[in-house]
Amino acid sequence: MKSLDFDFLKITWVNVIDIIVVAILLYYIYSLIKNTLAVNLLLGLLIIFLFYHLVTSLHMDLLSTIINKFMSVGILALVVIFQPEIRRFLLHIGKNTFLQKNKTWWGNLFGSKDLERDNLLRIKPIIDACKSMKKTRTGALIVFVKFYDDQLFANSCEIIESKISKRLLESIFQKHSPLHDGAVVIAENKIKSASCILPLTDNEKLPPQFGLRHRAGIGISENTDAVAVIISEETGEIAYAKQGRVRMNVSFGELEKLLNKDF
Numbered sequence: 001m002k003s004l005d006f007d008f009l010k011i012t013w014v015n016v017i018d019i020i021v022v023a024i025l026l027y028y029i030y031s032l033i034k035n036t037l038a039v040n041l042l043l044g045l046l047i048i049f050l051f052y053h054l055v056t057s058l059h060m061d062l063l064s065t066i067i068n069k070f071m072s073v074g075i076l077a078l079v080v081i082f083q084p085e086i087r088r089f090l091l092h093i094g095k096n097t098f099l100q101k102n103k104t105w106w107g108n109l110f111g112s113k114d115l116e117r118d119n120l121l122r123i124k125p126i127i128d129a130c131k132s133m134k135k136t137r138t139g140a141l142i143v144f145v146k147f148y149d150d151q152l153f154a155n156s157c158e159i160i161e162s163k164i165s166k167r168l169l170e171s172i173f174q175k176h177s178p179l180h181d182g183a184v185v186i187a188e189n190k191i192k193s194a195s196c197i198l199p200l201t202d203n204e205k206l207p208p209q210f211g212l213r214h215r216a217g218i219g220i221s222e223n224t225d226a227v228a229v230i231i232s233e234e235t236g237e238i239a240y241a242k243q244g245r246v247r248m249n250v251s252f253g254e255l256e257k258l259l260n261k262d263f
């Protein structure tokens with residue numbers, strides 16, 4: 001096979017393809033876990049790994065033996081910890097969405113401005129619906145997940161599978177709609193389901209005025225990658241929950257930025 005020769009290294013076309021495939025895989029894994037709790041776990045593992053190499057090179061035998069033992073069960077722990085991400089990854093490969101549906105990585109790779117514009121267009125009906133629900137003091141809970149997990153929402157939700165639309169969101173949450181109780185779940189550019197009952201947070205430090213809607217929005221963001229937009233029926237205020245933390249009085253400009261980043 002023809003190869004490129006340099007003084008200090010020899011690269012074959014197979015090596016080049018190898019590096020490109022690994023880079024694409026790494027990028028894809030990164031885009032799957034970006035903005036999720038898995039990133040923190042991965043960072044933790046990386047620190048342990050670097051620490052292990054440090055103690056080994058310093059010949060700290062006892063410590064390196066302990067870390068070594070800990071790391072030998074690490075693969076198993078990784079599979080358990082990253083089970084949802086691994087599941088999504090395999091599902092995605094199975095659905096052949098690698099190139100067709102998830103164009104984000106492609107756009108990011110080439111810094112496409114179109115993608116940002118498309119994303120804003122995607123978010124617009126949601127922002128518009130929030131504006132009108134805020135005005136009419138319609139309570140709402142909208143959850144955004146990157147990938148819809150049937151298992152997570154199997155018990156309570158009403159499946160919708162529809163294009164995101166302002167009027168549909170308004171209709172779901174209006175007081176006389178049979179679906180207005182519970183959360184709407186948006187994933188993969190669709191309104192996936194409505195009337196979902198979410199796990200409530202048991203965080204005792206939350207202000208007492210936070211009722212069930214806020215607790216459900218915060219609850220789902222604690223243990224999953226989901227973010228939640230909560231519109232208070234009492235005040236019309238918009239709150240944004242992510243990773244168990246809640247941001248109150250979010251303006252529409254902020255909401256647009258947050259959703260553009262997280263959704």
Ligand SMILES: Nc1ncnc2c1ncn2[C@@H]1O[C@H](COP(=O)(O)OP(=O)(O)OP(=O)(O)O)[C@@H](O)[C@H]1O
Pocket residue numbers: 139140141180181182183196197198199200209210211212213214215216231232233234235
């Ligand atoms: N587990 C849950 N999952 C999803 N939605 C829920 C859940 N529990 C309650 N809700 C929704 O929250 C509504 C009740 O909200 P509640 O008044 O307790 O909330 P709140 O946080 O005080 O907000 P608001 O300011 O709108 O009153 C219910 O009608 C229902 O739609």
